[in-house]
Amino acid sequence: MSDEVAFVRQELVPERAAPVRTTGFVGFLRTRLFNTPTNTLLTVLSALLIWFTVVPTIRFLLVDAVWHGADRNACLAENVGHPVGACWPYVTAKLTQFIYGFYPAAERWRVNLTFLLAALLLLPLLIPRLPAKSLNACLFFIAFPVVAFFLLHGGGMTAFAVSGAIISILLFLLSGGTRTGWLALGVSLAWFVGIGIVIDSMGDAGRLPIVDTRLWGGLLVTLVVSVTGIVASMPIGMALALGRRSTIPLIRIFSIAFIEFWRGVPLITVLFFATYMLPLFVPANFTIDGLMRALIGIAVFAGAYNAEVIRGGMLAIPRGQSEAASALGLSWWKTTGLIVMPQALRHVIPGLVNSFISLFKDTSLVSIVALFDLLGTVRASFADPVWATPTMLFTGFAFAGIIYFSFCFGMSRYSLFVERRLNAHRRN
Amino acid sequence: MSTDTRPPPSQFAAKLRRAVGGRAGWGGFALQILFVAVLAWIGYEIVANARANLQSERIASGFGFLSNTAGFDVSQTLIPYSGSDTYSRVFLVGLLNTLLVSVIGIVLATVIGFIVALGRLSPNWLLSRISGAYVELIRNLPVLFQILFWYLAVLSALPNPRQSIALFDGFFLNSRGLFIPKPIAGSGLEALALAVLAAIVSVILLRQYARWRLFNSGKAITIWPYVIGLLVGLPLLAGLVFGKPFTLEFPQLKGFNFAGGARVIPEFVALTVALSLYTAAFIAEIVRAGIQSVNKGQMEAGASLGLSRGSTLRLIVVPQALRVILPPLTSQYLNLTKNSSLAVAIGYPDLVSVFAGTTLSQTGQAVEIIAITMGIYLLLSLVTSAIMNFYGWRISRSMGT
Numbered sequence: 001m002s003d004e005v006a007f008v009r010q011e012l013v014p015e016r017a018a019p020v021r022t023t024g025f026v027g028f029l030r031t032r033l034f035n036t037p038t039n040t041l042l043t044v045l046s047a048l049l050i051w052f053t054v055v056p057t058i059r060f061l062l063v064d065a066v067w068h069g070a071d072r073n074a075c076l077a078e079n080v081g082h083p084v085g086a087c088w089p090y091v092t093a094k095l096t097q098f099i100y101g102f103y104p105a106a107e108r109w110r111v112n113l114t115f116l117l118a119a120l121l122l123l124p125l126l127i128p129r130l131p132a133k134s135l136n137a138c139l140f141f142i143a144f145p146v147v148a149f150f151l152l153h154g155g156g157m158t159a160f161a162v163s164g165a166i167i168s169i170l171l172f173l174l175s176g177g178t179r180t181g182w183l184a185l186g187v188s189l190a191w192f193v194g195i196g197i198v199i200d201s202m203g204d205a206g207r208l209p210i211v212d213t214r215l216w217g218g219l220l221v222t223l224v225v226s227v228t229g230i231v232a233s234m235p236i237g238m239a240l241a242l243g244r245r246s247t248i249p250l251i252r253i254f255s256i257a258f259i260e261f262w263r264g265v266p267l268i269t270v271l272f273f274a275t276y277m278l279p280l281f282v283p284a285n286f287t288i289d290g291l292m293r294a295l296i297g298i299a300v301f302a303g304a305y306n307a308e309v310i311r312g313g314m315l316a317i318p319r320g321q322s323e324a325a326s327a328l329g330l331s332w333w334k335t336t337g338l339i340v341m342p343q344a345l346r347h348v349i350p351g352l353v354n355s356f357i358s359l360f361k362d363t364s365l366v367s368i369v370a371l372f373d374l375l376g377t378v379r380a381s382f383a384d385p386v387w388a389t390p391t392m393l394f395t396g397f398a399f400a401g402i403i404y405f406s407f408c409f410g411m412s413r414y415s416l417f418v419e420r421r422l423n424a425h426r427r428n
Numbered sequence: 429m430s431t432d433t434r435p436p437p438s439q440f441a442a443k444l445r446r447a448v449g450g451r452a453g454w455g456g457f458a459l460q461i462l463f464v465a466v467l468a469w470i471g472y473e474i475v476a477n478a479r480a481n482l483q484s485e486r487i488a489s490g491f492g493f494l495s496n497t498a499g500f501d502v503s504q505t506l507i508p509y510s511g512s513d514t515y516s517r518v519f520l521v522g523l524l525n526t527l528l529v530s531v532i533g534i535v536l537a538t539v540i541g542f543i544v545a546l547g548r549l550s551p552n553w554l555l556s557r558i559s560g561a562y563v564e565l566i567r568n569l570p571v572l573f574q575i576l577f578w579y580l581a582v583l584s585a586l587p588n589p590r591q592s593i594a595l596f597d598g599f600f601l602n603s604r605g606l607f608i609p610k611p612i613a614g615s616g617l618e619a620l621a622l623a624v625l626a627a628i629v630s631v632i633l634l635r636q637y638a639r640w641r642l643f644n645s646g647k648a649i650t651i652w653p654y655v656i657g658l659l660v661g662l663p664l665l666a667g668l669v670f671g672k673p674f675t676l677e678f679p680q681l682k683g684f685n686f687a688g689g690a691r692v693i694p695e696f697v698a699l700t701v702a703l704s705l706y707t708a709a710f711i712a713e714i715v716r717a718g719i720q721s722v723n724k725g726q727m728e729a730g731a732s733l734g735l736s737r738g739s740t741l742r743l744i745v746v747p748q749a750l751r752v753i754l755p756p757l758t759s760q761y762l763n764l765t766k767n768s769s770l771a772v773a774i775g776y777p778d779l780v781s782v783f784a785g786t787t788l789s790q791t792g793q794a795v796e797i798i799a800i801t802m803g804i805y806l807l808l809s810l811v812t813s814a815i816m817n818f819y820g821w822r823i824s825r826s827m828g829t
Binding site: 028032033035039042043046047049050246247248249250251252254261263264265266267268269272273276277279280281282283284332357361362363364365367368375379382390393394397400401404405408409412 | 447448449450451452456457459460463464467473474477478480481482484550551552553554555558564565567568569570571572573576577580581584585762766767769770772773780784788794795798801802805806809810
């Protein structure tokens, strides 16, 4: 027994240092950029990379760029007095050519009107909250191509009225005939009559002068080829997807062979095929327009790719859906058209948008078969001696690149948005 | 009242119906007969029209043109070729050029793609943002745009031969292309080849032995010093004993151009750079998605076993991710091969450019030439996907599933 007293602390423990900050800007620097020697090295290297790529790009595009001028003299370093970046007056001078090609100046309102109509039909289709999606889609995929063809190519009012009537009746039947089709009929007729009035008032003696497709060019051709490609490839893709899922042997074999063939060859050979071989396959007195040939090739090519996308969507529909439809006594056509296909198409919207993006990029290939799309027009403009400066090529590529990038980037963001919306229930 | 059981339906009739018409039965059978009839009619019309059109334009048909003299030169040939060779030789030259650009492009794209993907997954914020920006920028620009950009804008901005950019006094980059030293076979070439072969075989054996030791006794042997020793030492030894295996012929500036050495044409450089950078962006996304598809627990388990981040990735994450990565990777390789046909836009002498381009315009035999070209690409696609399927099968077998 001892009277030893247990240790009792007499003073406070010294304060520990505050923990290293892991939040805020300093914490961000510590945890994400400079936490280990390797990471510090990577950060320094990345910063150097940015310094040597982004800074010259910005200098080229904005700081050193020339903004006004009448010809190449404005963009020469000895006249400006400092190293010259982008030569923007060259783009301004060529802008109408980059957008319309050689479309006659007096008729350009038709192109603008077509662009406007496309935007008016497309925007409500892309915003999920707005109603009447199926009517809108019908108008865009069936009525709009006809109107766009008349506006861009030209033709008489009688033909326009007849095709308008046919399309309206088609839409009427498609959206349910006498039961539910009246709205579609009314909208379609109003749409055609409205455009007809515009054409009648603007056109020349009630008809639009014909503009040969050889005069089309620039962004116009890029958009025409890509939109026609996606519109025409949808029915081809749906038919091939159904054929590939069919149990009828010969139809399935044909669909598989057709899809795999077009997916196995490069687009450029398809375009060569359409340009050089297609004219041989039709009777000699029947000529196909150069743009039309490319469109046929691209539609078939894109159709084969879309078929696989749509088939993926159909595989994602549970079997019970079509079994339930069979149990209700629906025929195969009704099962497909009312139950399976609508659900499958909703599922594959992101996939279709992605295939549209690659189609949009691939339209640049038509410049190889002597059509002048955006890239082809820009490339052709490089030959102009009026603007020949050392930075002309880079300026042209910068302009075309910005246009292609904004279209594709916008569409890919939209596709991500739809994907998130469709998978909302799967989040977390 | 007796209810007899119904006799079972005839198996044979049902099976026959199923075989000829699928689930739709006889209706399906009739449908496909109609379908085939329509196809046959279209085919007949096409053949008849083509025959009539070819006759009226006096274009020969058949494959006889392949043995005619081509009469034009090709700027890059892997096999000896001159203008007096036949069109079939042209076809071979073009095909080899396509394969060359595809193989080199695939290797480069894979390397760049993996690096960018790892950069994108890196904990370093700046690096992952740069990699992301690269992927977004490259994926959203058409590949033809990029090829033309490298060819027209970048390579034409290079200096003329007199002001070449020189690297190590052996490599010269200028507007005429890239000039590199050319190896010329010497006396010790066979010995060198044998030595390299022996080194590779012994490295493989060494690895097997190390694995065997590891699995049996749990002892890891460090083999990399031996590997380097073998790979460097054996060929060096062979060179010392049997004399120089090859001598390098350096390009020399003579007058306005370089003489000697080997020249890589600018079209090849532009095409390879553009295709590999373009495809690398897609491969990076595929690899990133594949690695992220591996459960986070695997990475944490690796870390808790004391493996470094690199080892965890190499030994645990990547093998599992490969199964997810492989199918889309194959299709990217095929895309690169198919995109190499865009060579025609810048005049690189690939299959489409010299065969479906020059040969087609000289002979006019569109049907045969385009059929051959499409058939070759189809064959390449099928072969590549067969190889990749085999590799995928190997991987899934080795994972024991």
